[in-house]
Amino acid sequence: MHLNDYQRESRTTARYPDLGSNLIYPTLGLAGEAGEVADKVKKLIRDRNSLVDDRFTQDIALELGDVLWYIAQLSTELGLTLEDVGKMNLEKLNSRSKRGTLHGEGDHR
Known part of the structure; x- marks a missing residue:
């Protein structure tokens, strides 16, 4: 299964207040x-x-x-696809690896 297919299908099971404009529920x-x-x-x-x-x-x-499931719902609430989130994460990690900054603190190292 592809991540975006999962995200789309999981959305059909989402039942919470203000679906489509609620970051709090999926974050919690x-x-x-x-x-x-x-x-x-x-x-x-x-x-x-x-x-x-x-x-x-x-x-x-x-x-x-x-x-x-909750990552998929939060991503959807933000207008992001799971595949985009995954790609962004791999790009970040590969960049850190090339620069020797996998260790340490902070989002923007």
């Missing part, structure tokens, strides 16, 4: 779902000695899907 959803991913990893370390098995991988895949 993204933060919440990313927190759920982090919580599952934390519990993996605490309760399972960091043992990754098929069940854990499936559970994380479902949570990552939720993260992707």
Whole structure:
């Protein structure tokens, strides 16, 4: 599946107030779902000695899907495609790699 196809199809399932002009809802959803991913990893370390098995991988895949859904909705709210977001990210990372600035802080290094 291509990212833009996912974005288009996922939009058909979007149900939240002021759809089309609401940055807050998908942003808060993204933060919440990313927190759920982090919580599952934390519990993996605490309760399972960091043992990754098929069940854990499936559970994380479902949570990552939720993260992707919110990224798609926020991108749509901003008039961005997921493919454009991905391309911009790779361009940024490749530029940092060429300049030796992958390490460090700040968005514009």
